Amino acid sequence: MDEALLRAVVPTVIGVLGRRGADFAAAEDAVQDALVEAVRVWPDDPPRDPRGWLVAVAWRRYLDAVRADTSRRRREERVEDEPEPGPAATADDTLQLYFLCAHPSLTPASAVALTLRAVGGLTTRQVAQAYLVPEATMAQRISRAKRTVSGARFDRPGDVATVLRVLYLVFNEGYSGDVDLAAEAIRLTRQLAAAVDHEEVAGLLALMLLHHARRPARTRPDGSLVPLAEQDRGRWDTRLIAEGVDLLQGALARDRLGEFQAQAAIAALHADARTAEETDWVQIAEWYDELVRLTGSPVARLNRAVAVGEADGPRAGLAALAELDPSLPRYAAVAAYLHERDGDPVTAARLYAEAARSAPNLAERDHLTRRAARLNTERRG
Structure with a gap:
């Protein structure tokens, strides 16, 4: 059958x-x-x-x-x-x-x-x-x-x-x-x-493939989450990445940019980096600027704050974050990460714990709780 x-x-x-x-x-x-x-x-x-x-x-x-x-x-x-x-x-x-x-x-x-x-x-x-x-x-x-x-x-x-x-x-x-x-x-x-020749359809398919390519490296055997920066990039599916990039390039060549093409471009830049340190955060921040222009999405603005924090330093990221509504989903998690990067473990640990309480699933809640616990342990030690 x-x-x-x-x-x-x-x-x-x-x-x-x-x-x-x-x-x-x-x-x-x-x-x-x-x-x-x-x-x-x-x-x-x-x-x-x-x-x-x-x-x-x-x-x-x-x-x-x-x-x-x-x-x-x-x-x-x-x-x-x-x-x-x-x-x-x-x-x-x-x-x-x-x-x-x-x-x-x-x-x-x-x-x-x-x-x-x-x-x-x-x-x-x-x-x-x-x-x-x-x-x-x-x-x-x-x-x-x-x-x-x-x-x-x-x-x-x-x-x-x-x-x-x-x-x-x-x-x-x-x-x-x-x-x-x-x-x-x-x-x-x-x-x-x-069935339909449309650049945003190609953009969405590219985005899905580029995200799906990282799936094998996203979790540990015990089910816990592995942040993007810590993932084993050797486990990423290079075939899916190549297909996604090819689809994206074809869509972008039509010069009718849409939100899924912009998101796929961001995913492609992550996929292109051989190590987390080699990620082109400047370009990623620029693509988030395009995504915000296209959608005005608060979620896009939140992710842009992370990219700005990586490209221009955590203080710049926190300044971008300060313009947003603190009630946004994942706001506390982003703030915690940027404060941690800025050398403020006390505030970061408090915000990680706050973010854990409103996490949408068990795996993310456990991940955020562990981040808070690690910072508290390091500070006390």
Whole structure:
């Protein structure tokens, strides 16, 4: 059973049903039923045309559902002539599904869940495990999202920027349960890059690859975090780095800079440094200036303060930080790092402990707690 093949053809099958008259929610439900049947049947009797098989079975499931709903008899009359099984249409509906799942009426969490289900082909159980919520909770979230977009047409233009933000949210969820969401986000973004020629799509894919290349070096065997400056760069995936840099260069050559290209440029400069000491912080600070200009993001300003602190000294970084709202996530952690660099271990230890109390996950909390403890121990010794 080729699970990757099943997931890859899901958008096309949903699109075929949509063009035949099914609304999105009904089409997606029918395709999920067909996938369950494929898992049961294919190991003993694999089809010669997997996509055509899924279209035929999903269409029958859809018709069964329509016929069972007596309130839709008129609609049944329009669709009762079932097409003969045969090779499925080759039109690629992946792009339309991306736009549909990134509908502006959806919350970010719902858009991500629907994208993973409809475009990624993941089951509700897999999506629930990835987000560490009960399956029933995720089923309700996906059902509400499907109802929201059920009346949307498949042929309307969508907002690429919204789709990219959803994919970036998926990527940043990382790994939990039995689904590697970072790898899944890369797979989906590759699909999007194949369907649309857009410099920011290439920029996001480059950014994901450059970050993912460092993944093997990010944690120790006990699960504790390894800061970028302390990572074993020999464990970075040079193949992914080369691909990411190539994609970025192609995107930048089009001279239509966007936020994901700017972030990818920063990641590329980190990847290019053979040691932490060789990092070109001056260029990184300049790219953060571009990112702030493009987005005005407080998070970009926070990261810029770190870059300025590395390029021009910790006092300059603290001056840049002083312009920001202290309630920003990670503000205390950045302030702690800059005070540590500035030779003020007392303030740094206090801020590391403060940052640990509001850390978003256990690994980061433990890392910050250890930093505080180390500084306190060194000071007392």
